[in-house]
Amino acid sequence: MINIKKHIVLGIETSCDETGLALIDSEKGLLAHALYSQTKLHETYGGVVPELASRDHIRVFLPMLKDLLKQANLSQHDLTGIAYTQGPGLLGALLIGACFAHTLAKALAIPLIGVHHLEGHLMAAFLGPKPPKPPFTALIVSGGHTLLISASRLGEYTILGESRDDAAGEAFDKTAKLLGLGYPGGAALSRLAEQGRPNIFHFPRPMTDKPGLEFSFSGLKTSAVNQFKNSDQSPQAKADIAQAFEAAIVETLLIKCKRALEQTGDATFIIAGGVSANRPFREAITQWCESRNIRLLMPALEFCTDNGAMIAQAGLLRLQAGFQTPVDTILARARWSLEELEGF
Numbered sequence: 001m002i003n004i005k006k007h008i009v010l011g012i013e014t015s016c017d018e019t020g021l022a023l024i025d026s027e028k029g030l031l032a033h034a035l036y037s038q039t040k041l042h043e044t045y046g047g048v049v050p051e052l053a054s055r056d057h058i059r060v061f062l063p064m065l066k067d068l069l070k071q072a073n074l075s076q077h078d079l080t081g082i083a084y085t086q087g088p089g090l091l092g093a094l095l096i097g098a099c100f101a102h103t104l105a106k107a108l109a110i111p112l113i114g115v116h117h118l119e120g121h122l123m124a125a126f127l128g129p130k131p132p133k134p135p136f137t138a139l140i141v142s143g144g145h146t147l148l149i150s151a152s153r154l155g156e157y158t159i160l161g162e163s164r165d166d167a168a169g170e171a172f173d174k175t176a177k178l179l180g181l182g183y184p185g186g187a188a189l190s191r192l193a194e195q196g197r198p199n200i201f202h203f204p205r206p207m208t209d210k211p212g213l214e215f216s217f218s219g220l221k222t223s224a225v226n227q228f229k230n231s232d233q234s235p236q237a238k239a240d241i242a243q244a245f246e247a248a249i250v251e252t253l254l255i256k257c258k259r260a261l262e263q264t265g266d267a268t269f270i271i272a273g274g275v276s277a278n279r280p281f282r283e284a285i286t287q288w289c290e291s292r293n294i295r296l297l298m299p300a301l302e303f304c305t306d307n308g309a310m311i312a313q314a315g316l317l318r319l320q321a322g323f324q325t326p327v328d329t330i331l332a333r334a335r336w337s338l339e340e341l342e343g344f
């Protein structure tokens, strides 16, 4: 049962190395959002260091919240709900967001809602003026996950297929590191690929030669290491490898998306998560969906990667549907399947 009470919800995202905060109004939409990325902190280590991530979330949280409220011309007493990422993610980082969320909800005596990070990613596509109505099929593709799902109603998700090993974003990041593009280098690799020539290098399209909707991206990384070692390692060779690598991931994702939509027969498709910001993938999937009269929804570029707005949006919808998380026990879950959620 949807409750139409007016809400102003604070969304808190701290599942990995981004502190994301946002304020959403049930009538006016997104009021303000702020994002602090710890990329510089972890760059030296070539990956996220969990302990450092937790400490940095603590350091920036309160000043960011103060700024955000000021930006929206609101006080904490205007808030009617708090939404935070309850999982999955790095436990220490999740616990920081959870502690702030529980404390604020308790002190302000307002409802609290723990949000599934992947439902958050999906809801980033709902930030637009026309939220899609289930049923729909979706691809959530990020640094931590690659999965195809179908939704019979909001919150009721069936996993159609997922990666057996690396996520697509992880594969992008590992190859970007190999090419000296820093961490996380998915977007940088995609920019370098624009200078690459097609068909100089070739990468497999893993698991596309047999039926099914599972993915496997770890072999691509090994193939990248071998081809890079055997190349002259010049700037042009790096760009050519980036081009071929990106083409392989994009085509693999595309083949599986088409298969999933043929299987479900849904008329709406959603792509979400960091890799859904990839330009060639967005173009290819847009073209295919148009040719099949399938309504495609994707988040605006700034809301593909981790952010607070997606958590605020998911939290708002769940609060309106009557869900609440108890405030007295701090809840965070490093592992949590989307299929465990309750529909609404």
Ligand code: KG4
Pocket (backbone or CB within 6 Å): 141, 142, 143, 144, 145, 168, 169, 170, 172, 173, 184, 185, 186, 187, 190, 273, 274, 275, 277, 278, 279, 304, 305, 306
């Ligand atoms: O959703 P996200 O912020 O974090 C997770 O929940 O994992 O996704 C981050 C991932 C990283 O692996 C990053 O390299 C990748 O998304 N990414 C991209 C692009 N922008 C971000 N990969 C390919 N092309 C892009 N333009």
Ligand code: ZN
Pocket (backbone or CB within 6 Å): 117, 121, 142, 143, 273, 274, 305, 306
């Ligand atoms: Zn994410």
